[in-house]
Amino acid sequence: MPLPGEGRGMRVLIVKLSSFGDVVQTLPTLHDMRQALPLATFDWVVEEAFAPLLRAHVPRLGRVIPLAQRRWRKTPFSASVRAEKAAFTQTLQAESYDVVIDFQGLIKSALIARQARLTPGGWRATYGNGSEDCGYEWPVRFLVQRPQPMPPRIHSLQRYRRLAALALGYPPREDGIAYDELQVTPVQPDGSVMLVHGTTRVENEWPLAHWVQIGQHLVAQGLPVSVPQANAYEENFAKQLCQAIGPQAHMLPRMGLAALAAQMAGCVGVVGVDSGLSHLAVALNLPHVQIFSQPRIWRAGPLGSSYQVAVGGARAPDVDTVWQAWQAVWSVFHNIQHEPQAIPA
Known part of the structure; x- marks a missing residue:
């Protein structure tokens, strides 16, 4: 028809x-x-x-x-x-x-x-x-x-x-996932890994002590961290997190989603809980570890990329699991970036 x-x-x-x-x-x-x-x-x-x-x-x-x-x-x-x-x-x-x-x-x-x-x-x-x-x-x-x-x-x-x-009326597709409708110009590349801790669902939260350890591991790897915040609760959490990590961590000012997308696009990667910002990291094609505290991991986690993974599930993952996942996606991403390009005939 x-x-x-x-x-x-x-x-x-x-x-x-x-x-x-x-x-x-x-x-x-x-x-x-x-x-x-x-x-x-x-x-x-x-x-x-x-x-x-x-x-x-x-x-x-x-x-x-x-x-x-x-x-x-x-x-x-x-x-x-x-x-x-x-x-x-x-x-x-x-x-x-x-x-x-x-x-x-x-x-x-x-x-x-x-x-x-x-x-x-x-x-x-x-x-x-x-x-x-x-x-x-x-x-x-x-x-x-x-x-x-x-x-x-x-x-x-x-x-x-x-x-x-x-x-x-066209054939359903299951491969070739493309986010190219989203076009975001970075405000300014800052070389940081964004730690997306905020969520509207309490059951999706990850403990502050775990975030501190991940941040410290990233800083030891030579990667500064940036921490967004969208309300008073998240601001207090972000302040504690940055203070515990040290001078290589900075809290971002509060901003709208359009501006935050441009900020995230300047990052080198994202570690985040199951939230909209984590899905945005996937759409921006960044190395990403998504932390799940619920069984819905199978239906909401990243698809189609070897340097974007979900960890956890029925219960929140521990720090070692998240850190090992980050090291894996970071390695895969940089191996892909440095693969020799084919020379046109």
Whole structure:
């Protein structure tokens, strides 16, 4: 069946609201869709906190449409929130779409997808069933025209890619993961390893004493460390960490995600807990060790790179495990960088 608008260039709406790591992991799917539909225009509905990153560093997007469901939930009936919701709906419906894809698979995201206007013959799609350890609310299959079947066990990144392929009618891809839609220019290369300790989930935290040891090992290796912070709790943690490591550790000032992406792009590597910033390190193609404290490691860890690994799982890893993983990825990365290049015939 031909896709609506295929001849003139389709307009596709991506609905992927949060979280930050999930938004980043959707970028390879945007690459796939562009490869399959080079004339298409892609717009994106996303939580307001993540919109600046998409606007600053994903330049080929059409419209980035922010919404504030997290903030609106605090005072849902206030006049200001009602006005913001009305303005969001007006902005969303200023364009009509040939295909709307809800990559979230939750009722809140499916209802956003339903608000979007369709062109004649257009449709909405999302997941037709749940997959292990992936967020899904079964009523969404009845809120769209084309729910798509998913395997019972699949990595979250591959789940996004499969949904887009089935919705848009091209063969699903499982290799060739590309983050080239993300284009970040480093503010200034600083040669540091960034220690990403912050997380919104307490169960994902790694002890301060462990971070101190990793930082000291890195400094002994000749690598300074940088430590980001996004709130008062993280600032206090970062101060303690830097003081314990010594003068080769510096705490970064608080900054937005777009600026932090540019800061991270100037680093030589990242060690981080399971968080959005760790997924950003993967997208920036940096040597990376991702620390997991939950069994979800199999569905959220890095894919496709020999110098990006996840450690831990059912319980947090110890310092030796993380340090050995860092030494391995650092060695692999530099061996790849120094491989002789083929001479063109």
